[in-house]
Amino acid sequence: MDFDFERESKKPAVMKILIEIFIWAAQIAAVIFLAYFIIYYCVEKTTVIGSSMEKTLSANDQIIINKFIYHVSDPKRFDVIVFKQSGKEHSFYNIKRIIGLPGETVQIKDGYIYINGEVLEEIIEVDEMVNYGLAAEEIVLEENEYFVLGDNRNNSEDSRFASIGNITRDEIIGKASLRLSPFNFISKLNLKES
Structure with a gap:
């Protein structure tokens, strides 16, 4: 029974990348929601x-x-x-x-x-x-x-x-x-x- 050390060491790196992508997507969603909320409910510019x-x-x-x-x-x-x-x-x-x-x-x-x-x-x-x-x-x-x-x-x-x-x-x-x-x-x- 051989153990693949290289495969095991890639798992934390893949998880780290997935977590960073998730955080990045959540931040983008929060900014879009905040911009929508401000424009629709808070302020607007007009002439x-x-x-x-x-x-x-x-x-x-x-x-x-x-x-x-x-x-x-x-x-x-x-x-x-x-x-x-x-x-x-x-x-x-x-x-x-x-x-x-x-x-x-x-x-x-x-x-x-x-x-x-x-x-x-x-x-x-x-x-x-x-x-x-x-x-x-x-x-x-x-x-x-x-x-x-x-x-x-x-x-x-x-x-x-x-x-x-x-x-x-x-x-x-x-x-x-x-x-x-x-x-x-x-x-x-x-x-x-x-």
């Missing part, structure tokens, strides 16, 4: 289209959308959100500022926005609106609806008009968080001086 958010954001500004934040918290008044309405003919994202929250009553009259009958104190610099649209009458928001306006109030298609209307929670992609060039947090742009 601002149009002038409806000027003086805060301009056409062609590159922004980062925080898609994760609304999985752990609710959208808040004055958040700049990115949304896409289902069933609409265009394929681009809309970017507007939340004014009315679910369950509230919104009305625009005499140049002011009223929330539940109280004048809303604006936090940003905006021109006085000349067209109140549907909001000239009281609009009662459902439990999953938001009323949004563009910061360029006299050149914005927003919740005042039937073409956009109220935004539902499931249409919101995320919060517009960063402007890339010039770099800044969007929540810090165009604020009224205190």
